[in-house]
Amino acid sequence: MTLKSTKNIPIYPIVASGFSRWLKKQDIVLQNWIASINYAAKPGTICLVPDASGHLASVLCGVNDENDFWSVGQLPLTLPDNAQYSISFSAFSKKISAQMQARFQLAWDLGSYQFTRYKKPSRSPAKLHSMHTEATVLSESIYLVRDLINTPADDMGPSELAHAAEKLAKQCNATFHQTVGKQLLEKKFNAIHTVGRASDDAPRLLDIVWGKKSHPKVTLVGKGVCFDSGGLDLKPSSYMLLMKKDMGGAANVLGLARAIMQSKLPIRLRVLIPAVENAVSGSAYRPGDIITMRSGKTVEIGNTDAEGRLVLADALTEAVSESPDLLIDMATLTGAARVAVGTELVAFFSNNDAIAQTILKVGDKEADYLCRLPLFASYRDGLNSTIADINNMGADGYAGAIQAALFLKEFVPDEIPWLHLDMMAWNTRSRPGRPVGGEAMGVRALFAYLRERFC
Numbered sequence: 001m002t003l004k005s006t007k008n009i010p011i012y013p014i015v016a017s018g019f020s021r022w023l024k025k026q027d028i029v030l031q032n033w034i035a036s037i038n039y040a041a042k043p044g045t046i047c048l049v050p051d052a053s054g055h056l057a058s059v060l061c062g063v064n065d066e067n068d069f070w071s072v073g074q075l076p077l078t079l080p081d082n083a084q085y086s087i088s089f090s091a092f093s094k095k096i097s098a099q100m101q102a103r104f105q106l107a108w109d110l111g112s113y114q115f116t117r118y119k120k121p122s123r124s125p126a127k128l129h130s131m132h133t134e135a136t137v138l139s140e141s142i143y144l145v146r147d148l149i150n151t152p153a154d155d156m157g158p159s160e161l162a163h164a165a166e167k168l169a170k171q172c173n174a175t176f177h178q179t180v181g182k183q184l185l186e187k188k189f190n191a192i193h194t195v196g197r198a199s200d201d202a203p204r205l206l207d208i209v210w211g212k213k214s215h216p217k218v219t220l221v222g223k224g225v226c227f228d229s230g231g232l233d234l235k236p237s238s239y240m241l242l243m244k245k246d247m248g249g250a251a252n253v254l255g256l257a258r259a260i261m262q263s264k265l266p267i268r269l270r271v272l273i274p275a276v277e278n279a280v281s282g283s284a285y286r287p288g289d290i291i292t293m294r295s296g297k298t299v300e301i302g303n304t305d306a307e308g309r310l311v312l313a314d315a316l317t318e319a320v321s322e323s324p325d326l327l328i329d330m331a332t333l334t335g336a337a338r339v340a341v342g343t344e345l346v347a348f349f350s351n352n353d354a355i356a357q358t359i360l361k362v363g364d365k366e367a368d369y370l371c372r373l374p375l376f377a378s379y380r381d382g383l384n385s386t387i388a389d390i391n392n393m394g395a396d397g398y399a400g401a402i403q404a405a406l407f408l409k410e411f412v413p414d415e416i417p418w419l420h421l422d423m424m425a426w427n428t429r430s431r432p433g434r435p436v437g438g439e440a441m442g443v444r445a446l447f448a449y450l451r452e453r454f455c
Contacts (some may be wrong), residue, residue, distance in 0.1 A: 008086035008129045013072060013104070014041045015092070022091045032246070039441070044071060044432075046078065056083060065403055066092050069103040071432020073111030074149030076125035086129040102132035103367075109139030110433040116151045137262045138447065142301040142440040144168070145255035149425055149438025150184035153227035153244045157201040158275040162249060165206045165273060168254055172261035174210035174269075178184030188294045189274075189318075191310040198284035199230070205315065206250075208271040210261050210294035213270040216454060217324040221315045222253030223308045223331035224275035228286055231278050231304030232286055245438060246308070248425025249331035250275065252388075256330075257441045260450065267454050272319055278304070290388050294318065295411055300385040302393030308333050309407045316411045323416060326355075328446065329408070330421045337373075337422040346370045346442045349405040352417040359419065362452070370421070370442060373402060380406045419446075 014022065015401040019041040023031055030049060039047045041062040051057035052082050059079060063071040072087065079085065087104050089096045105128065112125035148156065148164060156164075162178050163274060169176035181202040184193035189205055196203025206224070207249060225246040229235060235243070250273045257271045289301045291310065294317040299310065308331055311346075319327055337347040348370050350356035356372055363370040379402050382394040405420050412418045423441040 008084050009056055009058060010088040011061055011072065011075065012088050012091040013061050013063045013064055013066075013068075014065060016043070017042045018091070018093045020030045021093075022128045029066045037419060044074070046075070048079075056080065059085070060091075064097060066358060067100065067367075069100065069107045070432050070434075071107075072104055073107040073431075076108055076112040076128070077114075077123065079126040080127045081124045084127045084129065087233050098132070102135040105130065105132050105135040106139055107433040109135060110142060113143060113146060113435060115147065115437060117147070117151065117155075134263065137259055138444060141255040141259040141262070142443065144426075145251045145440040145443065146371045146438045148251035148254065149245050149248050151244070153277070155246065156247070157226045157277055158196065158199070158204055158224070159201050161273070161275045162204055162206055163227055165254060165271070166206060168258055169210075172210060172258065174208050174261060177207045178204045179207070180204040189300070191291050191293050192274045192276060193316040194285045194289075194291050194329055195225075195231075195278055195307045195311050198281040198303075199277035199279040201226075201272070201277055203276040205318075206273040206275055208257065209269070210257075211266075211268040213268055215266050216326070216452075217322060218267045218271070218326045218450065219270040219272065219322070219324040219327070220253045220257060221272045221312060221319055221327070221329040221335055222250035223247065223312055223329075223333065224250035224273040225308055225332075226275060226277050227310065228278045228305070228307065229280055231282060231307060232284050233304045234280065235305060242426060245292070245426050246332050247275070248423065248438065249329070249333075249421075252330045252421075252423070252425060252440055252443055253319070255440050256446055259382075259443070259447045263447075264453070265450055265454055267450065270319070270322070270324070274310055274315045276307075278307045292441045293411070297390060298388040300388035300391045302391045306335070306392045306404070309404050312408060313411045316408060319414055320416055326417050326419075327412065328419045328421070330423065330442065332425050333422045334404045336402075338405070338424055340373065340401055341371045343428050344369075345423045346424075347373050347401055348442070349375050349402075349409075349420045349422075350374055350418060351375065351409065351412070351414055352419075355417055355419065359445060359449055362449045363442070366444045366448050368442060368445040368448075369447060373405070375405055375409060376402055377406075379403050385440065421447065
């Protein structure tokens with residue numbers, strides 16, 4: 001939480017190597033206090049400094065270096081919440097840019113997050129003096145991502161996800177449209193309908209448009225599988241426990257879209273989200289079925305648990321019909337990507353080397369890390385079908401993330417710059433500013449890239 005105030009307790013991020021030099025410049029009372037408690041400013045440690053009357057005067061926070069903004073993310077739910085704080089960088093040996101200062105505020109804001117829809121919080125977060133509008137926009141957008149993912153499927157099915165998208169569109173003066181149920185068949189979104197038809201909550205394609213027609217066209221596509229049972233190729237129960245997060249791609253896309261629209265980036269934005277539940281019923285699609293996609297390609301169903309690529313493919317076909325200047329899709333698509341890069345990196349693929357290299361650099365700069373995997377063409381043979389144009393599942397268990405990306409590539413012309421992000425969208429462990437639960441991954445990197453490219 002951040003607010004504007006003139007009476008704030010200063011927080012000093014401090015690097016251990018420069019701590020003694022800084023301390024020598026302080027008054028004798030502070031020096032004696034530090035000596036009495038043997039504080040050394042080790043990374044991750046905190047020191048509360050009292051004034052002469054015993055009230056809290058300042059806070060010292062050990063960090064690894066001047067770029068370690070995440071360390072302050074532990075403070076909002078650690079420091080007393082009956083005070084207001086500000087961050088001072090005077091203990092650093094070098095001047096900190098306004099952009100880096102904004103990241104410290106962002107870490108604070110993200111460390112203040114609590115998912116409180118079903119459980120009262122144990123305490124309120126401490127408050128920080130707000131200085132950077134962009135940090136506030138990003139943190140609020142990431143809150144949206146986290147809230148959407150953390151909400152269980154009984155309260156975040158396709159219709160509720162549609163409501164959230166419509167609400168965002170109204171807040172940002174964008175247009176919203178959805179194609180629902182049998183309307184999908186009328187418009188040849190056969191894959192979206194097929195995957196979602198077994199659910200009582202009808203499948204749908206959500207469509208948001210914002211910005212001036214004269215601006216460069218950027219289209220975002222997000223996988224909105226609100227719950228994934230695996231379909232008739234049913235997942236083991238332990239694998240279903242986190243499947244409320246299978247709409248994490250859609251949530252991330254909506255968070256990124258919010259940041260874009262709130263910041264008024266000069267682009268013409270379109271957001272497409274196929275929102276479905278992959279359920280089991282008498283109308284569920286089956287292994288061996290053939291789907292004629294919106295593009296006209298035929299797909300043999302090798303596994304009903306590889307449903308995300310099917311709904312994304314129909315949405316991508318619609319996206320490329322406008323020939324956008326940049327196309328980005330985000331999805332919790334494969335377990336293979338998690339095996340390859342773990343849960344805290346985003347695996348991504350691209351048909352454009354220049355954009356991919358820039359995205360990697362921006363991600364490193366923003367500490368929002370991505371790892372590029374190859375669109376290795378030889379693995380396309382593993383998707384061959386004897387009775388259809390392509391199978392939705394590889395013939396063996398190898399290179400699953402790459403084969404999923406190659407499947408999507410079938411629906412994106414080479415001349416359209418395209419990024420495909422395969423993410424966890426969930427923190428499996430708690431770190432400063434990043435609690436266990438739903439998470440925005442790649443959003444800050446993509447936003448920074450779009451801002452730099454189009455502003």
